[in-house]
Amino acid sequence: MITADSPRRAPILFPFAGARIWVAGHRGMVGAALVRRLATEDCTVLTAERRHLDLTRQAEVEQWLEHERPDAVILAAARVGGIHANDSRPADFLSDNLAIARNVIDASASQCVRKLLFLGSSCVYPRAARQPMTEDGLMTGPLEPTSQWYAVAKIAGLMLCQAHRRQHGHNFISVTPTNLYGPGDSYHPTDSHAPAALLRRLHEAKVSGAETVTVWGTGRPLREFLFVDDLADACVFLLQRYAGERTINVGTGVEVSIGAFARALAEVIGYDGRLVFDTTRPDGSPRKLLDSTRLRALGWRPRVSLREGLERTYADFLAGGGRHRDAS
């Protein structure tokens, strides 16, 4: 039903109707959410384990696509990590992500895949971009140093989709999500993103009765956090209804400081100790709020509030969900 506050949805341009859709990276946080979301659609989801298909190897990707012949591809595989992982392994983040983007996008073009969706990241925009950041800010200034290597690979992926559309008419699109959180995240103590790292640390402090929990940086940077199932819904929406060259931002429009985010998480977990800020750790970008006006105009908006999303994420963690939980 369309009401006054639910804008009319853009028409379906790519009906699934039994389509074979490959979710590359299906075991990751985003890929798993995509598989959950696509289970409600009339389509067949294709997946491949990394041990059988390493996406950094061009020949393997070409052979797999030639054999499986999907109608659509969602590229949710990447070397992903938080501020420390990005900053300390620049070569891995640049090289692997360039290879994965190039191999999957070029091979999809060779196999005439009818639709492809590539996932960028809000770190593609310049560190000093005007806030909120519109899609037009791409390539207008220097990047945030802690994530620049990964961001360059992501920018290359966005542009490769544009280039194939321009030169060969392939229907390849890209989305640029803000910071994500949710079930199935990586809980690696040092290499994960802030939501998972803080959730794990706060939970362990609650269990052990620790009086303080360390939060990296000053706690002042502002971030916009989107629940991963909302992102998956936006990706399906755009796969069906968007066919343009420009990347599309996916955010909530709501920002929160890292300090306030850690306090909100502590409340959900039931930890009542003190937060200590370790200012020897980097803050990274001071602010990265996406302008999601274009997506709203197409008729999509997020559904899950930060409080509900954190409760669902913690419930998944308590039920044993997520990866790298044994790492220390």
Ligand SMILES: NC(=O)C1=CN([C@@H]2O[C@H](COP(=O)(O)OP(=O)(O)OC[C@H]3O[C@@H](n4cnc5c(N)ncnc54)[C@H](OP(=O)(O)O)[C@@H]3O)[C@@H](O)[C@H]2O)C=CC1
């Ligand atoms: N998390 C976030 O806050 C944000 C994420 N994004 C983007 O969303 C996408 C998904 O991220 P997210 O789900 O968080 O990341 P995850 O780390 O949770 O998942 C990444 C997936 O990629 C797979 N993968 C990595 N390298 C290879 C490879 N060489 N061959 C085959 N598979 C590989 C991993 O496989 P395996 O399970 O075997 O390790 C994993 O399933 C990425 O493109 C990321 O850049 C964008 C903005 C924010």
Ligand SMILES: C[C@H]1O[C@H](OP(=O)(O)OP(=O)(O)OC[C@H]2O[C@@H](n3cnc4c(=O)[nH]c(N)nc43)[C@H](O)[C@@H]2O)[C@@H](O)[C@@H](O)C1=O
């Ligand atoms: C999505 C985006 O995410 C990355 O950028 P980022 O937004 O800086 O990501 P982050 O989640 O690691 O940190 C967010 C903030 O939170 C603070 N912070 C506090 N305590 C912990 C903590 O314990 N772990 C981490 N990781 N951060 C912490 C941390 O110091 C920073 O101020 C890109 O590298 C790249 O991966 C990318 O695309």
